[in-house]
Amino acid sequence: MVVKRVGRLTGLQRDVLSLYRSCLRAIRKKPPESKRNFLIFTRRQFEQHIDISKSDFTTIEYLLRKGHHQLETFSNDGVRNVAV
DSSP: OOOOOOSOOOHHHHHHHHHHHHHHHHHHTSOHHHHHHHHHHHHHHHHHTTTSOTTOHHHHHHHHHHHHHHHHHHHSTTOOOOOO
């Protein structure tokens, strides 16, 4: 997969990418039988909001807070699977 970058990333774009990477790292620690479900769930959450305008700062910041909260919840060792 080739990704073309046009210019530099904004701070919010870097924050979104950082959250996505953190989610992928957390998925690695999950049981093998549920990793796929966590990956599907994570991708759907990000794809669901892909059409948000870069200038809609309030919504992006809200979704980042929500995403960090979900990551914290799902990173807990007690959470073994997620429904997709």
